[in-house]
Amino acid sequence: MAQHDDSGRAADQVVHSIAERIRLGDLPDGQPLPPERDLMEEYGISRTVVREAVRTLSSRGLIEALPRHRPVVRKPGFDAAIDAVGSIVTHLLSEPGGVRNLFDTRIMVEAALARQAAQLATRDDIAALKEALEANAAAVEDSEEFYRTDNAFHGVLYQIPQNPVLPAIHRAYTTWLAPQWSQMPRLPERNRTNLGAHKAIYDAILMRDPDAAEARLRDHLSKAWAQVRETFGDV
Helix, strand or coil: CHHHHHHHHHHHHHHHHHHHHHHHCCCCCCCECCCHHHHHHHHCCCHHHHHHHHHHHHHCCCEECCCCCCCEECCCCHHHHHHHCHHHHHHHHCCCCHHHHHHHHHHHHHHHHHHHHHHHCCHHHHHHHHHHHHHHHHCCCCHHHHHHHHHHHHHHHHHCCCCCHHHHHHHHHHHHHHHHHCCCCCCHHHHHHHHHHHHHHHHHHHCCCHHHHHHHHHHHHHHHHHHHHHHHCCC
16 A cells, blocks of 8 residues: 555656646647656656556646557647546536536527627627538538538637637537437438527627527527437436
């Protein structure tokens, strides 16, 4: 037991040291970590301790551990932070009501974003939203492309506030909810319904009507959830 504790403390010290080097830029984003042997010599530790430290750094989103390759440094950011909790969220989604709870938070976030967009969107923001809507419309008959452009349309709402947390949250929602959404029936008629909802959201934002923008967004996602329940039941 004492040997395990010593190993854990040694790994913690290595994790702290490497994390600090990443923060300071001594280990730049995208650069491979030094080879295991170099780390063993530098810190006076065993290969087991090196690998334990690497696992911890990977779980914290500070490095990307690739099979048969040296781990690569990943500069801390909101994407990395969300990735670090991904396995926990995936587990929670398997609990009764887990998917619904996550989707409810998405509705709350996007309703606020739609309202804010109607109030604050710039001409460039409106142009980006229009471009995303047009791409979505062009993909109505191609359900895989419609799914991609549907996500992209919603993604613009997360970009408008220019807050780096929000695009990371959108990517997380897209990733975490993909197992359900990717299995939904792909029907052009359903695509057209969703496209109409997107257009209603866009029109409300264009008219600078925050109440209507929020209402159209909530209506759209509530109906989207009803489609999920038709396919999966209560999740």
